[in-house]
Amino acid sequence: MSLVEMSGIRKSFYGVEVLHGVNFQLKAGTVHALMGENGAGKSTLMKALAGVHRFDGGVIKIQGKPADIYSPSDARSLGVAMIQQELSPVEELSVAENIFLGREPVKMGFVDYKQLYRQTEKLLDSLNLNMNPRTKMKALPMAEQQMVEIAKAISQNAHIVIMDEPTSSITNREVESLFRMIADMKARGTGIIYISHKMDEIFRVADEITVLRDGGNVGTWKKGEIDTEQLICSMVGRELKSQFPKVEVTIGEPILEVRNLTLAHQYEDISFTLHRGEILGFVGLIGSGRTELMNSLFGITQPEKGKILLEGEEVTFKSPRDAVTHGIAYVTEDRKGKGLVLPMSICHNTTLPSLRKFTKSGLLQRRAEGNAVTRQVSSLNIKTASTLLPVKSLSGGNQQKVVLAKWMMTEPKIIIFDEPTRGIDVGSKAEIYKIMCDYAAQGNAVILVSSEMPEAMGMSDRILVLSNHRFSGELRRSEFSEEAIVQMQFKHMISRRNDDDRSDVK
Amino acid sequence: MSQLDPGVQIKRRTMSRRQFVSTFGSLIGLILLIIIMYALKPNFLSTSNIRNILRISSINGLLAVGMTFVVLTGGIDLSVGAVMGCAGMYSAYFAQTSMNKHWMVAVLVGVGMGLIIGTFNGVCVSYFRVPPFVGTLGSMSIAKGLTFLLTDAKPIPSLSTEFKFLGGGNIGGWLPTAIVIMLVVLAICFTLLYKTRYGRYIFAVGGNLNAAHVSGINTKRIICSVYIISSVLAALAGIITSARVTSGVTSTGDGYETNAIAMVVIGGTSLAGGRGRLWGTIIGILLLQCLTNGLDMLGVNTYYQMIIKGFVVIGAVMLDGLNAED
Amino acid sequence: MKHLKKTLTLFLALFLVVATFAACSSPAQQATPSESSAPAEANSPEAPSASADTPAKKLKIGATYYSLQNEFTMRMDNAAKKYCQENGIELISYDGNYDAATQLSQIETMIADGCDAIILNPHDAVACAAGVEIAHQAGIPVVGVNTMVESDLLTSYVGSQDVSAGEDIMQFMIDHLGKDEFNIVIIEGPMGQSAQLQRIEGIENILAKYPKIKELARNTANWSRSEAMSLMETWINSFGSDIHAVIAENDEMALGARQAIEDAGLDIPCIGIDGITDAVTAIQEGRMIASDFQNAEGQMVGAIEAAVKAVNGEQVEQFNWIPFEMITPENAVEYVNKY
Structure with missing residues (x-):
């Protein structure tokens, strides 16, 4: 008998149906991967199961019994727990307090802290987690916060655990301990629904794989019945020839020259030249100063020393406004924080930096604006019912494309991409790469900041490596190799321990 | 949209019941209120009473319209009541018949006071990062002090006839000047907010300050400017009030800021910024003023009036909240 | 189910508003404190235009x-x-x-x-x-x-005449103390209100005749008892027993000042205007010397x-x-x- 049986699930947002009768089954003691492009409906389906969204039609059966799930607490009492992609622990409280939040052991009306810590310790021990129940959540790295979240789910006797992109912000070593934990949970008979875009993880951890596309089922396979190629194909609905559509282009004259740029504790003595037609990769560990450098190139922060030459002339950017008027665009790492105004419509977001173009004698030309946005939206293949919908109604990949659309409207000479494909499905990824290549081929230049090695190597003409706020090496396309890059990443960090260095994990 | 994935079935964009209620709740409330009042008291809809309601709505509404701009950026302006009193007093000072000045001088002095205090507010909040609540609380006290300082708290009587026309006069013998001023202000504000870059930037700044900044918007200037708008409109309200009561009175505008905030909130503008509508504020203004006028006419005890108004404000925001969850 | 809950909440909210409405508007309709109709209930105020025709308007x-x-x-x-x-x-x-x-x-x-x-x-x-x-x-x-x-x-x-009330209380205080050389503090109403302006005018009229009376401090307490109390506390801190009399422009403020005085263990005579219930009691108890009753x-x-x-x-x-x-x-x- 299935642990969870969802059949014919339907759900609409803003009058647009995003799930058209989806079926899904989870068996006890297995990991079932749920795959699909962003916007395919994975998260919505899981939120229906977790009681976050009320579904409009269909039946959910848990252990064979029809379940009425109207709220997260209903789901919880049925043993469903969801580990969200973006965790939201109560940072000021301890591990133990977080785990037992709202269910603290009570003695004579007061929280029985002795009991609380003892229970937590027992729980953590049983999960082979080595942490102090008294530590405040904010002191823990992301990965351990995630473990606490899982421990919490287990302490609530959850036998159905949903993990939404659990490895998106943790290091490789931490991934290993997560997988160990998953194995433990399986052994207890817990069913796990695992959402991820990372193929290698899926093939390692999943017993079954269900693929959704455009709010409907594509198919369900057992482990070993499907390979990467087929999986991608089923998700995208077409065959992706190559993940990276990089074409060789002739590199033109220099467009941006950076000389000895320095800002204390952020980046030091950085020099490089960017040419027309070029995609220049920037690689470095988190905290190596990549994003900080980009912020200065875009006028968000100002360098203390050094100069920036744009097409041969020295420029200073006092604010992003200056950078935008000089033809620079910046697709930020933090899409929701810095990229989009979430309550605003797709249309208004798209034209935000280029509104000047749609102004005639002080008044906005809304028809011209609307037409331009419609063109841009369709050329970038953004999936939406209307450009007037709030941008928050879109899936992650489509949101990122809106950010792109917005900068394309300014007709920039240089676009800085900072982690442009983080948390984005394969299909959107390929589309974004394609846009990037076409854009560079038109004689513009691209700076690509990336943590994903294949992406940086697949897309760049040249890679610059930063290590510990300093420049540590340059590689041409012919010289690209993962070992070389990794070595350069650690060049200025010899005294430190590698990849697990806590200070480098945000 | 032209390019849609064939797999996605698009239904016509229909409004759910909840969206409908949250969007039109206040309007429905207003209409219901008018019907109830009319049933209980036919005089409620007499020409002269409608004119009264519109006139008082115009004056108090100026504050709410200005406040809408501030609230859209996620701020709040507590100084509007005090600015209203201050500008009213200073313009009255120059409108005294004994001063023998052109009425425009008095108006300019009043507007100038608004401009100065508004700029002060704006600079504090945007460039010096003083939280709006604190900054405008401070200038509220400053404005109040300036008001008392002018005449030692004494009222200013006998204003010039031309000046008094601004508040009590009727254009063409039947259309109160105050209403005309409000209509002009509304026309300008609607244009600013919905037809210009500036308006779009206000929504962007309120919706996500960082994203607006990264998009190349001079966010500080936008934030600064909304406080100036708010103060200038408050000053205008003060000038009209002085003209209407034919004298400068120090207590003018006391406590008006809470009313203005209530009107904005009833209109569905979110105090968190970035989400709201100007026509909503207009409904908020009319709703509160009709309620006050109607309850007064019915002779409802003042304490009950307070209770009712409290429920109305909360009820309106509850309706609005129904839609916030998605 | 969830929809039902939502709708219910909504109705409850509306009901509350309407109910409050009804609760207070209906009594007003039928003759109550606010709209005191004459014995004849039939002559409802709901039809005002009709009243024009009735002979006994x-x-x-x-x-x-x-x-x-x-x-x-x-x-x-x-x-x-x-x-x-x-x-x-x-x-x-x-x-x-x-x-x-x-x-x-x-x-x-x-x-x-x-x-x-x-x-x-x-x-x-x-x-x-x-x-x-x-x-x-x-x-x-x-x-x-x-x-x-x-x-x-x-x-x-x-x-x-508020001016005369101001004169009355100032003169009464002078007579009460039986001398013309002492220190006073004055608590005023809201600045700019005519009662404040006129009462202070009256007080000043008398003070002009007694140049030896020294005014230590003067400030507004906005007719409010609590504001007057904290004002007085401040004054007691700065002047202490140098204050010989408190002149308040209304009783509320006089009572507030008196409270502060008693809390500080002092006994300074206070006088006010209006003759409110509390003040009458205070006068009987000897906590206020007098109040000018406004009828x-x-x-x-x-x-x-x-x-x-x-x-x-x-x-x-x-x-x-x-x-x-x-x-x-x-x-x-x-x-x-x-x-």
Whole structure:
């Protein structure tokens, strides 16, 4: 008998149906991967199961019994727990307090802290987690916060655990301990629904794989019945020839020259030249100063020393406004924080930096604006019912494309991409790469900041490596190799321990 | 949209019941209120009473319209009541018949006071990062002090006839000047907010300050400017009030800021910024003023009036909240 | 199910609002404090236009008070309601909420509502004059009460002279202390309000005659007991027992000051104006030396009588002075059961 049986699930947002009768089954003691492009409906389906969204039609059966799930607490009492992609622990409280939040052991009306810590310790021990129940959540790295979240789910006797992109912000070593934990949970008979875009993880951890596309089922396979190629194909609905559509282009004259740029504790003595037609990769560990450098190139922060030459002339950017008027665009790492105004419509977001173009004698030309946005939206293949919908109604990949659309409207000479494909499905990824290549081929230049090695190597003409706020090496396309890059990443960090260095994990 | 994935079935964009209620709740409330009042008291809809309601709505509404701009950026302006009193007093000072000045001088002095205090507010909040609540609380006290300082708290009587026309006069013998001023202000504000870059930037700044900044918007200037708008409109309200009561009175505008905030909130503008509508504020203004006028006419005890108004404000925001969850 | 819950919540909220509405508007409809209809319930105020045809036309008077949120005006209003009930007059009371502009629009509302006469207890003597003008244009008599309105168009004024009250309490304090060389502090009403302006004028008139009396401090406590209390605490800290007398422009503030004085273990004589219930008790207990009683009932009844006369086309006195009466420990007992 299935642990969870969802059949014919339907759900609409803003009058647009995003799930058209989806079926899904989870068996006890297995990991079932749920795959699909962003916007395919994975998260919505899981939120229906977790009681976050009320579904409009269909039946959910848990252990064979029809379940009425109207709220997260209903789901919880049925043993469903969801580990969200973006965790939201109560940072000021301890591990133990977080785990037992709202269910603290009570003695004579007061929280029985002795009991609380003892229970937590027992729980953590049983999960082979080595942490102090008294530590405040904010002191823990992301990965351990995630473990606490899982421990919490287990302490609530959850036998159905949903993990939404659990490895998106943790290091490789931490991934290993997560997988160990998953194995433990399986052994207890817990069913796990695992959402991820990372193929290698899926093939390692999943017993079954269900693929959704455009709010409907594509198919369900057992482990070993499907390979990467087929999986991608089923998700995208077409065959992706190559993940990276990089074409060789002739590199033109220099467009941006950076000389000895320095800002204390952020980046030091950085020099490089960017040419027309070029995609220049920037690689470095988190905290190596990549994003900080980009912020200065875009006028968000100002360098203390050094100069920036744009097409041969020295420029200073006092604010992003200056950078935008000089033809620079910046697709930020933090899409929701810095990229989009979430309550605003797709249309208004798209034209935000280029509104000047749609102004005639002080008044906005809304028809011209609307037409331009419609063109841009369709050329970038953004999936939406209307450009007037709030941008928050879109899936992650489509949101990122809106950010792109917005900068394309300014007709920039240089676009800085900072982690442009983080948390984005394969299909959107390929589309974004394609846009990037076409854009560079038109004689513009691209700076690509990336943590994903294949992406940086697949897309760049040249890679610059930063290590510990300093420049540590340059590689041409012919010289690209993962070992070389990794070595350069650690060049200025010899005294430190590698990849697990806590200070480098945000 | 032209390019849609064939797999996605698009239904016509229909409004759910909840969206409908949250969007039109206040309007429905207003209409219901008018019907109830009319049933209980036919005089409620007499020409002269409608004119009264519109006139008082115009004056108090100026504050709410200005406040809408501030609230859209996620701020709040507590100084509007005090600015209203201050500008009213200073313009009255120059409108005294004994001063023998052109009425425009008095108006300019009043507007100038608004401009100065508004700029002060704006600079504090945007460039010096003083939280709006604190900054405008401070200038509220400053404005109040300036008001008392002018005449030692004494009222200013006998204003010039031309000046008094601004508040009590009727254009063409039947259309109160105050209403005309409000209509002009509304026309300008609607244009600013919905037809210009500036308006779009206000929504962007309120919706996500960082994203607006990264998009190349001079966010500080936008934030600064909304406080100036708010103060200038408050000053205008003060000038009209002085003209209407034919004298400068120090207590003018006391406590008006809470009313203005209530009107904005009833209109569905979110105090968190970035989400709201100007026509909503207009409904908020009319709703509160009709309620006050109607309850007064019915002779409802003042304490009950307070209770009712409290429920109305909360009820309106509850309706609005129904839609916030998605 | 969830929809049902949502809808229910919504209805509950609406119901609350409507219920409150009904709860307070219906009594107002049927004859209650606010709208005192005469014995004949049938003659409902719901049909005002009809009343024009009936031979025995019921007089309709509107009254706007600068506020209905304090004891003094409530006393006036209660007196007015009682009088109107007895005499078959329809009365609608408005709360001006300490704002001249509000009172102005209330006058406009009364005109629109078809009131026969208006009683105006202005928040501001100058600003409310505009209201008198509006009513005059509409041909409706306005009777000022308690606080002067600076308008020639006022039909009549009924009140007490605040200047004389100021003079009375200052003189009483001097007589009480039996000397003309001592230190005082003065607690004022809201700056700019005419009662404040006139009472301080009276106080200053007397002080001008006694140059040896030293004024240590003067500040406003906005007619409020709690504000006066904290003001007095500050003064006690800075002047201590150098303060020989407290002159307050109303009783609330005098009582607040007295509380602060007693808390500090001192005994400084306090005097106020209005003669509110608490003050009468305080005078009996010897905590206040006296209070200049302002006859709220007398003023209000006088005002309504003047209004009725004016409507009937009779001659009305321009000014009707209702004298202040000094409440002292000797006569306090007479005022105890006044209300």
